[in-house]
Amino acid sequence: MRFIISLPQRSPARGLLFALATLMLLLATGCYHSPYKSKARAPIPCDSSVVSALINKDSLRVATVSSSTSYFIYKDEQLGYEYELAKLLAKTLGKAMKVVVAPNTAALFQMLDSALVDLVITPQAVTVSAQKHYLFCGPEEISGQVLVQRNDKGLQVKSVTDLIGKKVTVMARSRFADRLQHLSKEVGGGIDSVIISDEALSAEDLIGKVVDHSIDYTFADEQIARIARTYYHNIDISVNVGFGQRLRWVVRKDNECLAKWVDKWAEAASHNLAYKKIWRRYFEMGKDELDDLTGPQRPRIDMPPGRISKYDLAFSILSKHHSFGYPWQLLAAIAYHESRFNHGASAWSGARGLMGIMPRTGQRHGATVDQLMDPEVSIRVAIFCLKAFRAEFPDIADEEERLCFTLAAYNAGPGHIADARRLAAKHGKNPNVWENNVETYVKLKKEPQYYNDPVCKHGYLRGTETVRYVRNVLDTYKKYLPIKNKNF
Incomplete structure (x- = not known):
């Protein structure tokens, strides 16, 4: 290995x-x-x-x-x-x-x-x-160090000599930039080096740019590249560009x-x-929300008009019983992105059940690991969590903003969001506004200079996934909101 x-x-x-x-x-x-x-x-x-x-x-x-x-x-x-x-x-x-x-x-x-x-x-x-x-x-x-490239047949290289005439993008003042310079000399020149000096970007960001076709090639540490491959399926990391240590x-x-x-x-x-x-x-386990789930396979169920899932009634009744404070369709949107409405799902992180509850979180709310596979238990614990997370932000008066922070805390944990708010305030941004303010520092919490900042208490976070999660749940919630089943 x-x-x-x-x-x-x-x-x-x-x-x-x-x-x-x-x-x-x-x-x-x-x-x-x-x-x-x-x-x-x-x-x-x-x-x-x-x-x-x-x-x-x-x-x-x-x-x-x-x-x-x-x-x-x-x-x-x-x-x-x-x-x-x-x-x-x-x-x-x-x-x-x-x-x-x-x-x-x-x-x-x-x-x-x-x-x-x-x-x-x-x-x-x-x-x-x-x-x-x-x-x-x-x-x-x-x-x-490895070359990160897409699995595109026309662009894929098999060895470092195939990089001659290709553009390789790396960060300035990094070991990748040094290695690219030496490698170009080793192969006799001809590698088109693109050096980016934007300090807000990282090797992980450049891997993302390879994925979305913004660039074709970059260098990365092999283990970081291995982890990235569990998020992105269209990258190849098989070409070594540096000596092993x-x-x-x-x-x-x-x-x-x-x-x-x-x-x-x-x-x-x-x-x-x-x-x-x-x-x-x-x-090895996929970490994209579309494929990071294991558990009993459930056949696709086509719901009749006016229905989101077979759990709609449970969402509605439990949200009213526990004074949720949001429409029940928000619970449905979260369930879709946590489990695709599969109550037997388990994610790579250990999150389980319909609402993607972590075992320790379930334990704090009186639910065992096995009980988290019960849809009603999972919904109940999710409601308790969301209410608690919402209460973490009493100084955010705007309810739409507060919902963004609540969802971010549900995905990453409230400690990381508190860190990002402190970072935002420190760098002159509004700690009570999500878009282009706190979300920026949630994403930057994957960088050592940010997560090691004295104002941060909870360390590293792959915040890009949290920002995407908030956006996706809100989009789904808006689609579900007009659906109101007449049976309840």
């Missing part, structure tokens, strides 16, 4: 300020050690239970950064490929897992050096210099016992069904 972790980077000024603040704090507590200069300690003796290798015998403490691959929060659930692998490791160890989210890579090593965490799970490059100070362990990944988890040099145990676990886990399910969840 080949894939890559994309590590967040701060702007130089903000990064310097954070580094100075962190240094002062850690010096004050007497626990700072520079990255790659880990203080020598006596080796920790190994035993069969590996408990002696942990900071706290009751838990495994791991450090990570917020990103699309390592760790993120979605609908108030903790998710991420590396995060779920680490949970699997902790479960095998028989320990609880505690996660510490660092703002950048340097902070990861500071936490590790200071014995605040046992293990760094954001994979790091295995280099000669790093191996002098740290032990690398766990799943081994190979990082690299080994990436692994990291422990302190003195903690050889834990490193050996993690290696042993990883070797066995790679053949484990749970491990394979995690891989499939993040890198």
Whole structure:
């Protein structure tokens, strides 16, 4: 398997300020050690239970950064490929897992050096210099850059030499721009480089531009490209454009016992069904709302005039009973985009049932995972959630605006929307207006310089999907609103 972790980077000024603040704090507590200069300690003796290798015998403490691959929060659930692998490791160890989210890579090593965490799970490059100070362990990944192109037969290239005479679009001052420059020299010139300096755009945005035919080719980290392929089905990422690099988890040099145990676990886990399910969840399962659902297949039912779905009566009765505050057709529109009216649906994220409720959310409202497959339970929990989310925005007087924010919170979780509102205010936009204001910063929450901003509390979000979700639900709601069944 080949894939890559994309590590967040701060702007130089903000990064310097954070580094100075962190240094002062850690010096004050007497626990700072520079990255790659880990203080020598006596080796920790190994035993069969590996408990002696942990900071706290009751838990495994791991450090990570917020990103699309390592760790993120979605609908108030903790998710991420590396995060779920680490949970699997902790479960095998028989320990609880505690996660510490660092703002950048340097902070990861500071936490590790200071014995605040046992293990760094954001994979790091295995280099000669790093191996002098740290032990690398766990799943081994190979990082690299790939060409992102559409599956169009006329445009598809099979090797880097086929790029001669083609336009490749990358971001300015990025490793992709450097690689494109070197690659053009390697093939004897002739690759038409298009360098974009718009800081509001990212590699993920450029992948989207390939999809919508705005550009033909771009470069991306392989793992980001793998995830993008689960959203977009018309891209090809098979052509490598950079040399691969080994990436692994990291422990302190003195903690050889834990490193050996993690290696042993990883070797066995790679053949484990749970491990394979995690891989499939993040890198194979479709995440577009049209195809990210699994569950019992339901034959298409053609509804008579004046009907939206077979759940119309339940939408109407439950919305009145629980004083929903919106027409019942809004529930129908949400159900369409969450499950296509399939009460047995399960999404890649873990959202279940007719209204796409996350297990933890259901639990907070008194519903078990199995009960979420009951249409009436799902509708009831969705009403409770929507009412709670609407109450999160008492300062938004305009009801149409408030509905946009409520739907965004339903899709991404209210924490991310609160982050985007704070970002909007900070950058001179209106935090009470969705279109071209808060929605802009919802989309930008996939960029490290935004989700690592001090005003943000909830990290990475693939906000483009949230913005699309709000737009699609509102469009469907407007189509459904005139439908009023006379039977109720």
